[in-house]
Amino acid sequence: MSKETMSRRDALKLGVVGAGAAMLSAANAMAAAPIEKDVKFDEEYDVIVIGTGFAGLAAAAKAAERGYKVLILEKMGRIGGNSVINGGGMAVPNSTWQKKYGIQDSGELFIADCLKAGLGINHVELLETIVKRAQDALDFSIKCGAKWQDVKPAWFGGHSAPRSLVTDNMSGSGVIKPMHEFVEKLPGCKIMTRTKMDDFVMSNDGTSVVGVTARINYRFDAKLLSDDVENKTGEKKVYKAKKGVVLASGGFSMDKVYRKLQDPRLAEDMDATNHEGATAGALLKAFQIGAFPVHVSWIQQGPWASPDERGFGVAPLLTQQGLFKLGIAVDVRNGKRFMNEMADRKTRADAEYVILREAPKAYPVAIGTYNTFEEQVYPIMEKGITGGVMKKFDTIDALAANYKIPADALKETIKKYNEDAKNGTEDQFKKQSLKDVKGKEAIEMKGPFYAIRLVPKPHHTMGGLQINTKAQVISANTNKPIPGLYAAGEVTGGTHGASRLGTVAVTDCLTFGMIAGENI
Template sequence: MKKEGLSRRDALKFGALGAGLAVFGASNAMAAAPLEKEVKFDEEYDVIVIGTGFAGLAAAAKAAERGLSVLVVEKMGRIGGNSVINGGGMAVPNMPLQKKHGIEDSNERFIEDCLKAGLGINHVELLETIAARATEALEFSIKCGAKWQDVKPAWFGGHSVARTIVTENMSGSGVIQPMVEFVEKLPGCKIYRRTKFDDFVLNAEGRVVGVTVRTNYRFDSKLLSDDLENTAGEKKAYKAKRGVVLASGGFGADKMYRKLQDPRITDDADTTNHSGATAGALLKAFQIGALPVQVDWIQFGPWASPDERGFGVAPLMTQQGLFKHGIAVDVRNGKRFMNELADRKTRADAEFKILRASPEAYPVAIGTYNTFGEQLYPLIDKALQTKVMQKFDTLDQVAAAYKIPAAALKESVAKFNEGVKKGIDEFGKPVATFNGVGIEAKGPYYCVRLAPKPHHTMGGVKINTKAEVISGNTHKPIPGLFAAGEVTGGTHGASRLGTVAVTDCLVFGMIAGENV
């Protein structure tokens, strides 16, 4: 019997589907993307962008500025995904604001910091691209209407210098909202909300030439991974003459897929992500051959609290407040247990070590009013009103409230303050830069309980420095498919350095919009 070769469509069914496709079961994993000849397109554009976060909007803006017609599709009713709820910090090496405040930095130093946080498994060429265009991305956000604080750059955990600029409203919405207005005013550019991407459309040569979607869609977070059982909406097909930009974000809220990657993440584990942060679009990219990279590395936010849902206000109060000039203690013994300004993985691992031994022994971050800094003062009342942060007059009251050994707690505070005075910290925190600012002995004391939450999914599709998605079949770009932001993998390695996500998303969003 003559042995026949596989057709292009059969090859798509059986080849390079990506490790993650197995979660859907054999029948769904083998379902190939629709072919152009099988689809009747309802609308036609030069470019289609999937997702309305930093990366998606930057790609749309750049493509539309080139005179291309652009459609951005967003499955949720709200614009912005995780971008709109993040803390609004953007790491920018060598920016003018650093020079204004006498801060010495370099691209090489930035990359070294990222590699240290990422355990050295980062794809360096992507970091080099981010560093080279970070200032340009900041300027582009300003062009789109974003407003940033004109103060000394913030020093976030894991960075070796202060290089983070923060939006005026201390939220990613300070970038997303003006970018939405900017994009929607550009000729030929529009955004469809509640429009769920379902699949890519390929031509006979394997080029991505469009997408299938469902309009009037209603996301239901109570269902399985990526709302698979939800059949709501009207099926449509949109053609993309130049290409498609995948900017669908990460899968931190996808209970099934994140648990597949890390079985320790229980279904009831809270996340900082919005409910629509699921893996569906990522898996569709794997299905057409996109190369998966480091998908099982999931970052936990060490500054989150069990006393509020989602991202909340705790990360703002801890990252640049209690973690900087205050301390975190193990409630079981009253002692410090980590460098509160280390990279996220180091801190989260230290907190998990305590919680896995004693699940209810949530560590506590402690500081005083002077530890917050002027930009955080307006948020103190909000944090107290929501009860995610508590206020106490004395350390004895702190100890009683959290069942901490009082003498040990007082000793930890005194030891930390002494280290601040000497400029030397037992855990390596850069206290020499604090100008003597530590925990005030007179109080009052502000406290936040800590519990790491899934925050950023490190892995995704492999892209090159042109934001082209690389095929696992050919190791060459998949024609017509670009990607940017958290849906991509390799950039951040094992753990992303804090505030580099905004930079990553804007830079590669811009690049995708330029090259599509």
């Protein structure tokens, strides 16, 4: 096997499969990547960034603002990866927005929430860095042209306070598009799409990253097992990075082979919320040169997704900022609630799986009325209805009949839920968002009623490369930073522990993308 053709499958055979796997020896790791004396560089830059999501564009912008010549490589035909299709929410603890609307919050409370969702295995120093720089990241997004809704911050699951801002268009594209334009206008910045990073180029002594090999005119093919070797498209190029490389290639929720290796419950035909290019190739290349893997087998599933649409869709917006906050989710077999609809994602997804393991087609149903939706999502309610992912009913009886839910049991569930809300009594699942409802019904019984079927979908890969607070990638061979290699965003691990809180990904990606660009 030549040093330039080690594929993803080869890497897996060598055991680079997760945080607990045996690491390659230093000699084997170096053999997996070309070294400087054996290549001829086609072009030379100060900084090379892999990926054009939140983290990649933030890193490129900060590096370019320092006067560096920056090359940004994107393997897909469009900019943004998962960032451009996400829900556009950004958690900013103790923000100027919260202060404007009189919301009490703190960095300590934010970290406590993250640790609770992450089962306590988060790397706290990374969370502390996010707390320190979250407002900076928000301000930087605004500087780049992002527009955020000037309303009270939204309350997402697992958070102890409303602390999440949402873009005007309720999509990550509200940040990516202006940031893309901002980066393109910076002197010395060059973005290349359909250009896939194939490997790192190491220094002659094998200790530092000095560039990358890549293919231009690359055409991603989701039908191929490996986009490293089986896909032969593109023309090979070699790029030098005098200051270093920032890996911001994202997660691997659409890598049906690698994700199943980490979590065998994730069938290869299972739908996910990610774009089709969210694969593990670049991550595995970093493992091959000795980067430490962290929490790779923890894969988060979104409990707010629906089987009635492909991918991310609109259900996550209509449930998280609509049906979940004041509405309920019920088991269709008995009409009863089975979880805190505002718990963290893992807690809710696990609760849904209890039902689906017993009855695979008994999709739970989220139920609410017009008042349960936040004002921000009113414009997309009709889209959800016309697209078929959300249904509207005049009566509870009609809703129950449609989903074959015992009507009397469902009515009793709603009655008890509304009584607890009216009386200010803690409900059976200790739902934190009900505390502001006292004196009125949470679900208005006059109707109409709205409902969405629920199914968990792979959404965010918690694990990846170990980094420090300067976004430097840590070597398993030396336990020190690998010179010339930085990483930010979902390709890294440790920040979120076992499960990420909603809207913290944007904060994480922008924050550590900025830090990588500032420190490289």
